[in-house]
Amino acid sequence: MVMDNVMCFRSEEFAEFCANYGIIMSYSSPYHPRGNGQAESSNRSLLNIIKKILEENKRFWDQKLRLALWADRVTIKKAISTSPFELVYGVKARLPVNNLLPVYNFLQIEGLEMSKPMEERMIQLVEMKEMRTVAHKRNMKLQLQSKYLFDKMNV
Incomplete structure (x- = not known):
């Protein structure tokens, strides 16, 4: 959790x-106010997610924190697309729930050989590098x- 220096x-x-x-x-640096703003924006998102998860019973927010973190981490962010x-x-x-299907059954259903998934993973890694580069440029x-x-x- 990124926090400001309170x-x-x-x-x-x-x-x-x-x-x-x-x-x-x-902790974000006091010399980088944008970092503090990003921390507050992230915390605000987490708070909104927790509120939506809890709705009626707000006493058990701490038990739902991991779910809120997961939801925040898998949500597409505007800055990085x-x-x-x-x-x-x-x-x-x-x-x-998607992980209940055993890998072997998945390979049989899809008609894949063992070398094919490995090949696909290599392609994914190349695409991941390109995706990170694009996300970095958008973030900058x-x-x-x-x-x-x-x-x-502030002028």
Whole structure:
């Protein structure tokens, strides 16, 4: 979780809470205000997802945090035109229900040989590199636009 440098996020109690739930804490630099804005935007998205998941019973938000993180990671982001999951792993996310089908049955149904999936994975890796390059360029363009607007407002 990326946080800004507010003192409440630096307390021992909060660090212990994060450790108990497997949350990795990262802090944005005070010298990069865009980073703070990105952290707040991401946190706002997570909060909206948690609200939608919980609806009636809001007491168990901590139990739904992992689901919210998963939903956020597989959601396509406007800035990069893909999901963070897809950028990291090079494939679209599959729901756990999709993994119930054993690999052997899948290969038989699709009529694939063992060398074919390996060949397809190599193609996916090449496409993944291209996709990351395009996403990086889009992200840089968006950051320049954000910087321009930020600088324009603060002149």
